[in-house]
Amino acid sequence: MTAVILDGRALAKTIAEEIANEVAEFKQERSFAPAIAVLRVGEDPASVSYAKMIRRSFEKAEMEFELHALPETAGEGELLALVTDLNADEDVHGIMIQEPLPQGIRPEVIIEAMSPDKDVDGVHPANAGRLAQVAPAGRPPGVSGYFVPATPAGGMEILRRHAVELKGKRAVVVGRSNIVGKPMALLLLRENATVTICHSRTVNLDAVCREADILCAGAGRAQMIKGDWIKPGAVVIDFGFNRLGDKWVGDVDFEAAKEVAGMITPVPGGTGSMTNVMLMKNVLEAARRQMAR
């Protein structure tokens, strides 16, 4: 058996076109474009290249992008003042703070200073809390107007667009970060999956993974999930993006896994390709909500 390869790159291209159309409509109606402000302190190479990638996607969809790159020496007060300005700036609909921040700047202080309504990266506790509190699919949500981190949102979009049934399925999420594992678990729970969260302290991780109809990997360890950890026919969503020798690999041993799984995302070209477009979706949504007030 060879798995269906879930092509995130192709799907992202489709969604980017959908968004570009929606942005064109938005601009026609409003005569301005949804805008993101990206904040960075210092020149961490991964952050620099990620910001460039975001800029390219936003410009292609004719959305506004502004970068605020502060020097490595900038202090917490300076960054806080910038966040406060951007909160008040009506021309900015979404704010994204790139990490890592230099020592001496507490990320949680900066994040909590952001208006939750502009937190298009879904990292503010108010947004995490609304996701944690939202009612399951099929019931009135209770809470609304929150943002979900783009990476797990992209994983969910892949599942949805491939019509993967989640209700009543066993889902296992490996990793419990605030931007991948935990929100992914809550999103799967919202869709009525029975969800297990694993992490570095999990005992017999291989056996737990084998329970999964839907296996999501967000541990950040190259190829840690082996082919024989996968239940035959399972759907595998790999959020890992790890350097191994001269290439990029996921958290799953793709070559072995694709012989067992029913569907699997490749790395690169899987979930990573989706992150950008989900961020664009969030910024468009933020602009709409801010206009609807």
Place this chain on the structure above:
Amino acid sequence: MTAVILDGRALAKTIAEEIANEVAEFKQERSFAPAIAVLRVGEDPASVSYAKMIRRSFEKAEMEFELHALPETAGEGELLALVTDLNADEDVHGIMIQEPLPQGIRPEVIIEAMSPDKDVDGVHPANAGRLAQVAPAGRPPGVSGYFVPATPAGGMEILRRHAVELKGKRAVVVGRSNIVGKPMALLLLRENATVTICHSRTVNLDAVCREADILCAGAGRAQMIKGDWIKPGAVVIDFGFNRLGDKWVGDVDFEAAKEVAGMITPVPGGTGSMTNVMLMKNVLEAARRQMAR
């Protein structure tokens, strides 16, 4: 094998005495007592008797209790105004809004109007989000100063005081409400358990329950968890409180379960007895934090 009975009533008594001592110290230092304001709209009998129970516990510990009981006819605006007043009132350290609220009052609007710093019931999204985002035990927490709903906090306290090892254990939580199941799952995850969340859509719930070293029931269905759903030696925490004929029973079939489990909370006299004292703990903590500013 007969399980150790986890006597929540006795533990609650011990903790109430500890709190009374801490309150006495607090009062000596500050010359006022930590105070809770309980808000109710209408006269739902369960809410009325719960408020009376809270009053008794608070008075016994010499903490302040005030009840704001609005008539059934009160509107959202009236309740919002009251919450705003209590947010600003320096003599009130904790606020608890009793549900159900009458039709026409949106609970999420009232809850979000509360200052998260006074949300001693842990229902505000900002508090739910901080719990969702907190780092696992043994790492710097990242976020701080949040409140956890009293019922799951009580369940965790029972586990802690009986020195139940959680790290690396399989924990299964049945039920995903915002005041019991989901926060309990996040608390167990924080303590490095491998956590599975089950609910009404879970398939083969009996088999999933049998995986649990720690089984927590918060589904609200009388005796739904049978004796043979329990792994021999498991620790069972029952949050259920259901009327069955002329008595109160948990979500677990206690008589059968206690022959299989290693430890189990009874109903009544288990987790229910702890809720009150955990609320008192939260109010004392809120008062301390507000004074530390």
